Amino acid sequence: MDNRISKKRIVVAGGGFAGLNFVKHIDKKLYDVTIIDRNNYHSFPPLFYQVASAGLQPDSICFPFRREVSRGKAKGSSFHIGEVKKIDASSGKVITEYEEIDYDILVLAMGSTNNFFGNDKLVDTVYTLKSAAQAMRCRDEILDRLERASIEKDAEKRRQMLTFTVVGGGPAGVEIAGALGEMKSYILKRNYPELCENEVTIRLIEGSGMLLSAMGEKAHNKALQYLAELKVAVSLNTILKNIDGETASLGDGSTLYAGMVIWTAGVKGHDVAIEGAEVTVGKGNRIVTDEYCQVPGTDDRPIYAIGDLGLMTTEGYPHGHPQLAQVAIQQGRMVARNLSRDPANRVKFKYRNKGSMATVGRNRAVAFIGRMCYTGFIAWLMWMGVHLLSLLGMRNKASVFIDWVWGYFTYGTSLRLLLYPARHPLAWKWGEK
Numbered sequence: 001m002d003n004r005i006s007k008k009r010i011v012v013a014g015g016g017f018a019g020l021n022f023v024k025h026i027d028k029k030l031y032d033v034t035i036i037d038r039n040n041y042h043s044f045p046p047l048f049y050q051v052a053s054a055g056l057q058p059d060s061i062c063f064p065f066r067r068e069v070s071r072g073k074a075k076g077s078s079f080h081i082g083e084v085k086k087i088d089a090s091s092g093k094v095i096t097e098y099e100e101i102d103y104d105i106l107v108l109a110m111g112s113t114n115n116f117f118g119n120d121k122l123v124d125t126v127y128t129l130k131s132a133a134q135a136m137r138c139r140d141e142i143l144d145r146l147e148r149a150s151i152e153k154d155a156e157k158r159r160q161m162l163t164f165t166v167v168g169g170g171p172a173g174v175e176i177a178g179a180l181g182e183m184k185s186y187i188l189k190r191n192y193p194e195l196c197e198n199e200v201t202i203r204l205i206e207g208s209g210m211l212l213s214a215m216g217e218k219a220h221n222k223a224l225q226y227l228a229e230l231k232v233a234v235s236l237n238t239i240l241k242n243i244d245g246e247t248a249s250l251g252d253g254s255t256l257y258a259g260m261v262i263w264t265a266g267v268k269g270h271d272v273a274i275e276g277a278e279v280t281v282g283k284g285n286r287i288v289t290d291e292y293c294q295v296p297g298t299d300d301r302p303i304y305a306i307g308d309l310g311l312m313t314t315e316g317y318p319h320g321h322p323q324l325a326q327v328a329i330q331q332g333r334m335v336a337r338n339l340s341r342d343p344a345n346r347v348k349f350k351y352r353n354k355g356s357m358a359t360v361g362r363n364r365a366v367a368f369i370g371r372m373c374y375t376g377f378i379a380w381l382m383w384m385g386v387h388l389l390s391l392l393g394m395r396n397k398a399s400v401f402i403d404w405v406w407g408y409f410t411y412g413t414s415l416r417l418l419l420y421p422a423r424h425p426l427a428w429k430w431g432e433k
Ligand SMILES: Cc1cc2nc3c(=O)[nH]c(=O)nc-3n(C[C@H](O)[C@H](O)[C@H](O)COP(=O)(O)OP(=O)(O)OC[C@H]3O[C@@H](n4cnc5c(N)ncnc54)[C@H](O)[C@@H]3O)c2cc1C
Pocket: 013, 014, 015, 016, 017, 018, 019, 036, 037, 038, 039, 041, 042, 043, 044, 045, 046, 047, 048, 049, 082, 083, 084, 085, 109, 110, 111, 112, 129, 130, 131, 171, 172, 270, 306, 307, 308, 309, 323, 324, 325, 326, 328, 357
């Protein structure tokens, strides 16, 4: 007898940290598991900023699903490419642009996207870092500006081309601003001798009074110090309201030149169109769940929302858990283990905070592990170790390690190639806004 007939079908929408960890830990003897993702690879967002600043190649931080489902812990599951467009909860179907897939249990793990706080005009103006494709678009624009400025005779135009504005002082904003500061301070004179450091302006704009606010006062002070050392101008309590052409207007009514703006100021849960179930969408466009990550009222065909997309409020986290990789990983594992054991023994989600860290250029980082705070070179080594270990696959670990060591000693140009994928006539097929 084909035992697939008796197995329940689980569809996992999104193969990021949450979805992939779910797939790795669910008992494939009990369930038929299908993972759907709009990309055919899993990616590692904490290092997108390194792709954007030409420190790493995109394929070093992306990992093909086909390999994941053919060996290791995810073996036995299957992968379908497709963008989830709609869920029909009454008939138990996930609908993508290519097909409809039936499910008995649905795991929503599509993560989050950029939040422009209602100013959707920004979508067409700013550069973002929410996917490998977006990071590559950002990298190409930075490199293109450096090359064009190198041959520009008009000093004012050169200055404009070399003005970079980062919006958002969370880890992503601080890290990309630090990488640009590094480029200004060390790379420019080696690789672009036609340009002068003083012609480059790097600004970091943050709406609140703190950088790295989730990590506290000490991290804020260190980030300020490190960015100052890298000649990044930081404006706190400053809100970017709008961009008209190449002029940005700020909350206090002033304006500034902003040819290239990198937006890291906010995230919100991906929109999910669900019919046939009462789903509550809460703060940050996240789907409200109970403490098992299940969407309330979906007992016949359970729907779970995990990772950045899910919103579980608990006593310790009254506004939901932070949108971090560790939360996504732990939720994916917890839901998989609950579904693989006797329902009477299932456990509620309890987040174990393993620490947080951010880096600001080379040799500079802040790391909080338990009650200890590390800064400077030691924190930077810890940051590199944690990120290397967290990457999937030996090839990726080795290639990132080699690129880091090579870049550290040579400030090499090997990754600063302008391949212009966006100029290809079929770019709309690959890129995303
Ligand atoms: C630039 C940046 C830096 C970050 N740095 C850190 C850090 O240093 N430390 C940390 O802990 N966290 C960091 N984060 C946050 C962390 O990456 C997220 O919390 C984590 O990725 C959430 O995991 P997830 O599985 O919920 O979503 P994701 O990892 O985003 O995965 C979502 C998956 O769903 C797929 N998908 C999305 N929409 C659809 C659709 N409609 N149909 C099909 N597939 C879809 C995507 O392709 C993706 O594979 C960073 C995030 C960014 C963007």
